Amino acid sequence: MEWETVIGLEVHVQLSTASKLFSGTSTEYGAQPNTQASIYDLAMPGTLPVLNTEALRMAVKFGLSIGAEIGKKSVFDRKNYFYPDLPKGYQTSQLDYPTVGKGELVINMEDGSQRTIGVTRAHMEEDAGKSLHEDFHGKSGIDLNRAGTPLLEIVSEPDMRNAKEAVAYLKKLHSIILYLGISDGEMSQGSMRCDANVSVRPKGTTKLGNRTEIKNINSFRFVEKAINIEVERQIDIIEDGGKIEQETRLYDADKNETRSMRSKEVANDYRYFPEPDLLPIVIDDAYIETVRATLPELPDVKKQRFQDQYGLSEYDAMVLSSDLASANYFEAVVDTCDDAKLSANWVMGDLQAYLNKEEISIVNSIVSAKVLGGLIKRITDNTISSKIAKTVFEAMLAGEGDADSIIESKGLKQVTDTGAIEKMVDDVITANPDQVQQFKEGKEQVIGFFVGQIMKASQGKANPGQVNKMLKEKLSK
Amino acid sequence: MINLGLAQISRALGSGEFSSVELTQKYLQEIAKQNSDLNAYITVCDELALSQAQAADEARSQGNAGPMTGIPIAHKDLFCTQGIRTSCGSKMLDNFIAPYNATVVENFINAGTVTLGKTNMDEFAMGSSNETSFYGPVKNPWNRDLVPGGSSGGSAAAVSGRLCAGATATDTGGSIRQPASFTGITGLKPTYGRVSRWGMVAFASSLDQAGTMTQTAEDAAMMLNVMAGVDPKDSTSSDRPAEDYTADIDKPLTGLKIGLPVQHFSEGLDATVEQCIRDAVAEFEKLGATVKEISLPNSHLSVSAYYVIAPAEASANLSRYDGVRYGYRCENPVNLEDMYKRTRSEGFGTEVKRRIMVGTYALSAGYYDAYYIKAQKIRRLIKNDFEKAFQEVDVIMGPTSPHTAFAIGSKNDDPVTMYLEDIYTIAVNLAGLPGISIPAGLLNGLPIGLQIVGKDFAESQLLNVAHKFQQATDWHEKSPV
């Protein structure tokens, strides 16, 4: 039988506010345990929440970026359960009246195709603390620094049909979040976390199969692996005549398997009810428009502009616009050198290769956009050839300075002096009568040989265009 | 000296009749004598009180005294006090010393009052007789075999027994007004949101409101002047500006329209209590008020709705007591589950556990709509009833309680009997309105309270109405001491 996979993602994004969702405690990452846990975060008796204005603004900003309905009246609820990293014994979240309602996200697949994925809702809630399982004489240690950090939980429709789509969705979400500046999106630090709801059904049917929720997927790569392995597991079970248990499963990246979370086995009854310590959040059109005015150009719009304004291919435009830092870098390069296509090639080619090799992000590149632009400018004004440019770039990576100083100090300036080139051309022609003969007999490709010889003689500095032109003139005589 | 009311003390301190230190010593001596029997205080702060009194006297000598400077008061033991135990009447918080002050406490410190101690209460304010306290029942100063009412029984007994000039208290379903009624004092529950809840241990967040226990309405106005106002730390505190609640206290009552809800003068009301209330209403007529009958048709459902909403909110509010970060933890837990369950079972008393379970049940899957949502709808109907009534009248009057104080131990068999104690007070909390109970008579030597309910944020008017009555009568001067 052919199977169809159905995937929905719940993505938790830590909002990059300075203080927590309901208290004035710092949210900075990496502090000593419990040094960022004040009396509200510790659920001391009589302490009360007050909503962080910035968290609300960020949530609305996200909603507007995906064309979602914005809840004019949103309400916080208490979600009740006991866990040592949940100090109040309830998580303050939003159930029936989330700040962000239905919206949608267009995802871009590697083959250039696009799909629209529905976003059911996005709501604000508090993050929990952390349980550290290192051995404290058989006990666990609780760090509540993270407790109360604002999260935006973005829930998708079960619209994805394979793991690659799930990854594309997550990447698009990541891209938008960074564009909006509402989170650092660092999956490795837990700033963005993903749970996947996965089920399978016979192809052609519409009824959803029993789903499992896979937790703890903390990289793009693992999303794909975890979903694929889970789909395989589910199909195996069904084909063996079994049934899928509706449950929460944990992805173990080391073993590349999902396993049942025993602690979550008992059916939870969260007993949601409206949080009486907070009043309804009422926002008006004026507020929404104020936030809308702060929306940056978003990836899809930027991609189109890159095609229109710079004449980039759809693929290049997509790659460059998917990451805000790359897009900004690219435009800064163009600003300096005024050649968009060459800029795109360099950013996506040599620069990207270097970034990949060093595993650093573009903002930390040793070669700044201005410096790279300076290099490209020397290609377009014929100071150096593309080939020499690679040498210069290597020197830049070695920290030897900008293009002009490297060209200068290494004497890499292209030879454009007609007299000098003419002498080299004459010398080569004189030294290779056989090849001249072949050319005259109509074997025109031999011209490549002459060019190579001249470039060699000039240590690559002769302007290839000029060399070509002059060779043809002289040989045709 | 200690028989004086708060306003009288303020004047006496102002005129130099006695010092705050002298007065504080006198109260502390009296507490030392009485408290082992009355059990009104859980914690007495001798040293702190004397040092505050000394500071107050010094401030006064330098000309820096306000109306509340040097006045010895007590706080119900659910207002967090930095450095002093805040037990909430529970074993769970028996060892809890808050590292912060409640806004109410902070305001009184800033006003220069003296903190005599923390008063006894029903555990987590759940009770109507002060018998659920981990620290034992409080006795009624009028007759020590009787309860003082609850949950603010300690504050009521302390004021009534002249062990402080005034006390803070809280009212979720009648916890200020009913004990005030049982002990012959003035108990004011302000409008929901008038006084900050920051630092006040929560029972039912949408109903809890801090208020005052004093001898007179004028005393209450002076205390409210310290307590009322918006608090940026409490999202539910009202940003409507606070008033000077003493400013209009003496206004004549000519033209005041009083409504008497038929439902509060029906079956179940002690006949003598009813007569007493009607006599009090007649007194208001003499003062220029007019009286008409009104109806609060859904008031009989207030107890039912309350016992869904309050336990539901409480069940979540009390989840934080888990033995992890502060408070009680059971001995040698074998695993996490065991720690939670034994900590909470050993730390909470029977009534608290019962209400947590009722609330948990009302919120659980399958019952949420039938109980919680239904109760919120009833709450709307009850609020609508009041809004309609207040289109016709200025204040609503009736008995605070159907009877006078009852014997300790007499109502412990069935919780429902105890819950019905608050039959006249609970609707006021559901609607968020201000209410006051003032002494209006005696039955067999025991005080009877008149409840006056006002429109939202009409505290000034309530206090004015109560004050004019107290000018015309002397029930509030009757004392067990």
Next chain:
Amino acid sequence: MSIELGDVENIAHLARLHLSNEEKQEAAGSISNILALIDQMQSVDTDNVEPLAHAFDAVQRLREDVVTESNQRDELQKIAPETEEGLYLVPKVIE
């Protein structure tokens, strides 16, 4: 409506309360009585009534996004049952 022992066990577990058999019996009885009181609500038709969560129509105030709290760990952990290296200790958490 009355509740059974099984219901009591379920809600006691949800609320993380341990009850002895005797306490369960007592709870089943007294909670049933309370539910009978509560059930009086059902006598009123509330089909078109909007639930009321807060007494007044006020709306949420917002707090500026500024850090106002400083590290008070030592002070706050003085009242904790068990801590080590700045962490609150609890019996082992099993996932």
